[in-house]
Amino acid sequence: MILEIDALSRGGNEDLLTTPNKERTSVRVDCDSIRVSIERRIQRTVIRGGEGDDLLDEGAESAVYEATANVDKDVYLDVLSVFRGSDIQMIDPYDGRSLKVAFKSISFDGHGNLLKMTLIEDID
Numbered sequence: 192m193i194l195e196i197d198a199l200s201r202g203g204n205e206d207l208l209t210t211p212n213k214e215r216t217s218v219r220v221d222c223d224s225i226r227v228s229i230e231r232r233i234q235r236t237v238i239r240g241g242e243g244d245d246l247l248d249e250g251a252e253s254a255v256y257e258a259t260a261n262v263d264k265d266v267y268l269d270v271l272s273v274f275r276g277s278d279i280q281m282i283d284p285y286d287g288r289s290l291k292v293a294f295k296s297i298s299f300d301g302h303g304n305l306l307k308m309t310l311i312e313d314i315d
Contacts, residue, residue: 192284194220194258196292196310198276216276218269220306222260225284229254253312256281256292260306267299267306281310 197217232249260266273279274294281292295309 192222192225194222194225194256194260194284194308195282196220196270196273196279197281198273198279200272200276216269216272218266218273220258220260220262220266220270222258222284224257224259226257227254227285228257253314254290255295255312256308256310258306258308258310261304262306263304264301270297270306270308279310 195217197215200214200216230252232252234247234249236245236247262270274297279292279294281290282288283290291313292310293313295311296307297309298307299305
């Protein structure tokens, strides 16, 4: 599966506290696995002496995407550039929607070339 992500990029020597330039950096990663997880917020009220309990559905949480890929160092550096950028967006690999996301984590094993990423959908 292909994971497409892009962000407003920062120059290599730019301070992280400065505003990034308006140029978007984009990267496509051929992933071995992309797992998406969405949970609902459920509030459970137990009533003492009652017949049971009440469940209140408070809606869905943000989707969490976990992706793994075997990539070379150049692809990792491209993903790292997006990771350090701002206004990160991705194309949902399952339904094609454009999503605003935030990186939760990124890890790269240079020996085995294994890249792991966790992205969280940013719902306005």
